Amino acid sequence: MMVRGPKGHAGLGGGTDLPVLLPAAERLQRRSERERLLGAPRLRLRGRDLAWLCLMLICFTGYAEAQAAAAGREPISIALLRWVPLLFQGFVFNIVISVLSMALGTVLGVVLGLMQISLLPPIRFSSWFVTQFFRNAPWLVLLFYCIFLLPFEIRAFGMRIPFPDWIKAIIGLSLPVMANVSEIVRGAVRSIPSGQWEAAESLAFNRNQTIWKIILPQCVKRMLPPWMNLYAILTMATVLASIVGVSEVMTLARRVLAAEVRNDLLIPLYGMILVWFFVYCYPIARLTQWLERRYAVKL
Amino acid sequence: MSAAWSESDPIVDIRDVHKSFGPVQVLAGVSLSMPMRSTACIIGPSGSGKSTLLRCINALVPIEKGSIKVRGIEVNDPKVDILNLRRRVGMVFQQYNLFPHKTALQNVMMAPITVLKQDRAEVEERARRLLRKVRLEGKEDAYPGELSGGQQQRVAIARSLAMSPEVMLFDEVTAALDPETVKEVLITIRELAEEGMTCLLVTHEMGFAREVADHIYFTDRGLIVEHGPPKEFFSNPRDPRTREFLGQIL
Numbered sequence: 048m049m050v051r052g053p054k055g056h057a058g059l060g061g062g063t064d065l066p067v068l069l070p071a072a073e074r075l076q077r078r079s080e081r082e083r084l085l086g087a088p089r090l091r092l093r094g095r096d097l098a099w100l101c102l103m104l105i106c107f108t109g110y111a112e113a114q115a116a117a118a119g120r121e122p123i124s125i126a127l128l129r130w131v132p133l134l135f136q137g138f139v140f141n142i143v144i145s146v147l148s149m150a151l152g153t154v155l156g157v158v159l160g161l162m163q164i165s166l167l168p169p170i171r172f173s174s175w176f177v178t179q180f181f182r183n184a185p186w187l188v189l190l191f192y193c194i195f196l197l198p199f200e201i202r203a204f205g206m207r208i209p210f211p212d213w214i215k216a217i218i219g220l221s222l223p224v225m226a227n228v229s230e231i232v233r234g235a236v237r238s239i240p241s242g243q244w245e246a247a248e249s250l251a252f253n254r255n256q257t258i259w260k261i262i263l264p265q266c267v268k269r270m271l272p273p274w275m276n277l278y279a280i281l282t283m284a285t286v287l288a289s290i291v292g293v294s295e296v297m298t299l300a301r302r303v304l305a306a307e308v309r310n311d312l313l314i315p316l317y318g319m320i321l322v323w324f325f326v327y328c329y330p331i332a333r334l335t336q337w338l339e340r341r342y343a344v345k346l
Numbered sequence: 347m348s349a350a351w352s353e354s355d356p357i358v359d360i361r362d363v364h365k366s367f368g369p370v371q372v373l374a375g376v377s378l379s380m381p382m383r384s385t386a387c388i389i390g391p392s393g394s395g396k397s398t399l400l401r402c403i404n405a406l407v408p409i410e411k412g413s414i415k416v417r418g419i420e421v422n423d424p425k426v427d428i429l430n431l432r433r434r435v436g437m438v439f440q441q442y443n444l445f446p447h448k449t450a451l452q453n454v455m456m457a458p459i460t461v462l463k464q465d466r467a468e469v470e471e472r473a474r475r476l477l478r479k480v481r482l483e484g485k486e487d488a489y490p491g492e493l494s495g496g497q498q499q500r501v502a503i504a505r506s507l508a509m510s511p512e513v514m515l516f517d518e519v520t521a522a523l524d525p526e527t528v529k530e531v532l533i534t535i536r537e538l539a540e541e542g543m544t545c546l547l548v549t550h551e552m553g554f555a556r557e558v559a560d561h562i563y564f565t566d567r568g569l570i571v572e573h574g575p576p577k578e579f580f581s582n583p584r585d586p587r588t589r590e591f592l593g594q595i596l
Contacts, residue, residue, distance in 0.1 A: 240441075240443075242439060242441050242443035243443060243445065245406060245439065245443060246439065246443035246444075246445070246502075247445075248406055248432070249404055249406060249432060249435075249436075249437040249506075250432070250456075250457035250461065250505070250506070250509060251428070251429045251432035251433045251457065251461045251462075251509065252457065252460065252461055253429070253461075256460050256461065260456065260460055261445055264447050265445075265446065265447050
């Protein structure tokens with residue numbers, strides 16, 4: 048599918064002859080040209096944002112460092128650095144969990160969302176119920192349910208397929224994602240003007256053809272921002288898996304703290320993890336905002 | 347396609363059609379018949395059921411009572427092959443309703459390829475010819491958002507024509523356009539009518555109706571109050587409601 052920007056975005060530079068708009072128009076024009084060359088929006092992480100980040104880090108570690116020096120212990124930064132490789136592996140595991148549950152949840156959610164616009168009342172109603180049920184359930188409770196209800200291995204054809212906790216966690220987290228994606232799909236479909244359905248019908252398209260060729264391609268653009276937003280939320284929720292014992296970054300952090308037996312490591316360590324999540328999720332949030340602005344201009 | 351239908355019979359034959367939306371009766375026994383290659387205009391105050399009547403003809407809106415036959419096909423028959431009916435009846439809307447994610451050319455090509463499973467190359471050639479016919483040569487690769495209202499409406503006309511319909515329905519197609527672009531759309535419709543396409547228009551363009559129509563129908567409160575050839579209808583309206591309406595408009 049082609050995703051095209053609104054014509055006003057690119058045309059603003061040359062088009063306006065209002066003197067007040069000229070400098071801004073020129074800037075916007077240059078920016079949109081750059082982004083077109085890149086083929087992707089440029090992240091405008093400003094110096095201010097980075098400064099805040101660094102300040103956070105320095106405050107966390109600096110404070111603890113001062114205390115460590117006073118007590119004559121090994122500097123915090125050295126102790127922290129020793130654990131970075133291990134913790135970072137844990138963080139990557141969080142990302143893997145988030146990507147896989149997002150993928151699973153999206154596939155299930157799209158199916159569920161399409162069932163919600165079915166013409167058959169039983170299908171429509173049951174999918175509506177499932178969507179509402181999982182959308183209004185606490186994520187942690189769903190996670191617990193999956194961890195304790197799913198078997199630890201599956202026996203099929205004489206083989207034992209192990210079913211580790213992290214896979215259960217992926218399934219558990221994908222349930223709320225599924226419900227939210229289902230609502231995103233339903234909302235996007237309903238936001239398409241009824242004239243599109245009428246036009247397709249009058250051209251003898253049947254319902255399936257209308258949905259797949261006319262309606263859904265127009266929905267993709269509208270679904271992208273809320274879908275990415277959901278992904279950022281899910282990524283931050285992956286640390287819930289530590290409660291059920293999956294060795295992701297928070298579980299590892301707890302183990303590190305237990306091994307180090309020093310309390311002054313606690314704040315810098317969790318601070319570092321916070322920063323990692325921020326660095327990963329913030330660009331997604333910015334990109335989402337950018338897409339929302341870009342698509343807000345109607346044709 | 348009933349075997350009983352021949353070209354001398356009316357291609358659109360509407361008898362005593364009733365339709366309500368909830369408690370509001372929109373059509374209260376409308377009858378109308380169009381011979382092949384004729385052009386008819388439906389005029390009347392807003393809310394008098396004109397658009398609903400058009401939507402009934404290609405089964406976008408189901409009717410409650412009466413009969414609508416297009417080329418001998420009973421639209422209201424539950425067993426009717428809707429695809430077979432709709433490919434014979436083209437419809438153009440007030441709001442154009444082009445598919446915004448497709449270019450002008452793709453908009454025209456889509457239905458014949460998807461619905462009629464026709465050969466892509468052959469459809470593309472015909473689509474280009476149709477866009478030329480509505481004077482949009484060079485706009486094939488433009489997206490609807492890049493076209494003016496009048497251009498979009500002409501793409502919509504070409505899109506309907508691509509299905510090779512036998513009847514064209516126009517639902518206030520110039521109502522959303524600015525005055526300068528109204529003309530280019532009307533010229534396109536007039537050419538179609540002159541080529542022998544059966545056209546049924548709902549319109550507020552009285553001058554145009556007078557010029558192109560073979561027959562004018564005036565509706566009010568779900569009924570056809572008066573109808574006749576344009577000369578007679580406009581110069582000598584008999585019904586007081588028609589006179590009042592024409593007095594307000596002309």
